[in-house]
Amino acid sequence: MKKLIFLIALAALCCCDSKQHITGGGSGVNIVAFGNSITAGYGVDAPLSFPALLQNMSGRPVINLGVSGDTARMGADRKEEISRHNPFMVLIEFGGNDAMRSRPLSETKAALEEIVDYAQSLGAIAVVVDTGGNIKMSPYTKMMTQIAKEKHAVFVPAIMEGIFANANLKSDAIHPNAEGHKLIAERIFKIIEPYLKPAS
Numbered sequence: 001m002k003k004l005i006f007l008i009a010l011a012a013l014c015c016c017d018s019k020q021h022i023t024g025g026g027s028g029v030n031i032v033a034f035g036n037s038i039t040a041g042y043g044v045d046a047p048l049s050f051p052a053l054l055q056n057m058s059g060r061p062v063i064n065l066g067v068s069g070d071t072a073r074m075g076a077d078r079k080e081e082i083s084r085h086n087p088f089m090v091l092i093e094f095g096g097n098d099a100m101r102s103r104p105l106s107e108t109k110a111a112l113e114e115i116v117d118y119a120q121s122l123g124a125i126a127v128v129v130d131t132g133g134n135i136k137m138s139p140y141t142k143m144m145t146q147i148a149k150e151k152h153a154v155f156v157p158a159i160m161e162g163i164f165a166n167a168n169l170k171s172d173a174i175h176p177n178a179e180g181h182k183l184i185a186e187r188i189f190k191i192i193e194p195y196l197k198p199a200s
Contacts, residue, residue: 021152022125022152022153022154022195023120023125023126023151023152023153024089024119024120024123024124024125024126025088025089025123025124025125025195025197026088026123026124027123028086028087028088028089028122028123028124029060029061029086029088030060030061030062030063030085030086030087030088031051031054031055031058031060031061031062031063031087031088031089031090031091032062032063032065032082032085032087032089032090032091032119032124033050033051033054033062033063033064033065033066033091033093034065034066034075034079034081034082034090034091034092034093034115034119035065035066035067035070035075035091035092035093035094035129036066036067036068036069036070036071036075036093036094036096036097037066037067037068037069037070037097037174037175038050038066038093038096038131038159038160038175038176038184039051039064039065039066039091039093040064040066040067040068041064041066041181042068042171042175043170043171043172043175043176043177044171044176044177044178044181045178046064048178048181048182049064049066049181050181050182050184050185050188051063051064051066051091052064053181053182053185054185054188054189057185057186057189058189058192058193058196059196060088060089060196063085063087065081065082065085066093069097070094070097071094071097071098071101071103071108071111072094072095072098072103072107072108072111072112072115073103073107073108073111075092075094075111075115076111076112076114076115079114079115079118079119080118082118082119082122082124083122087119087122087123087124088124088125089124089125089126089127089192089195089196090115090119090122090124090125090126090127091127091129091156091188091192092112092115092116092119092126092127092128092129093129093131093159094108094111094112094115095108095112095130095131095137095140095141095144096131096137096160098140099131099134099136099137099140100136105139105140105143108140108143109143109147112128112143112144112147113147113151116128116147116151116153117151120151120153125153125154125195126151126153126154127153127154127155127156127188127191127192128144128147128148128151128153128154128155128156129156129159129188130144130145130155130156130157130158130159131158131159131160132157132158132159132160132161133158133159133160133161133162133163133164133165134160134164134165141157141158145157154191154192154195155191156187156188156191156192159184159187159188160176160180160184162183163176163180163183163184169183
C-alpha cells in the first residue's frame, strides 16, 4: 500500500513538474491555430470550427490560419504568418495529409520541428496537436510525442479518435462535422487550459 501511495504521489509530482518545463508564454495575446483542413474548418460554418469554439472556451482571441490540403512541409513554408498575430500560443495541427499521402516521416518531423522552433522563437507556447484516429497515423503520433517532449512543447493526442470511424461525427469521408469539431475543441481545451492566463 505504501508503495502504491508513493507511485501515485510520484506520478502527480511528475505531472505537475512537466508543466514547469514548457517553453514560451511570454507577452503575446492570441492563440494561433495553425494547421490544415481540420483547423480551417472544412465542411462546417466558421463559427462551428474548433478554433472558433476554443475562442469561446478560452476567453482569448483565436486566429485561424488553417489551410486545407497542407502537409507539415507546406505549413513550415508559411510559418512566418504566425508572427503577424501576436501569438501567446500556437496550435500546430499537421500530419493527417502527410499520412494519407505517405510523406516520409523524416520530412514531416523536420517540418514540425521547424514550426515548433519558430513559434517558440516568438515567445509563444507551441502545442503539437496529433490528429490520430486511424492506424496510418500511428508512426506520426509517436514522432509528434517525441518532438513535444524534446522541445518542451504541449502535446494534444489523437483529436480525431472516435471521430474518424464515426459517420455521425463527420461532414464527409474525412472531415469532422459540427459535433466532431465540438469534441475536438473540448479535447484541446482540456490539455491547454492549465497553460492559459487572462489576456491583457
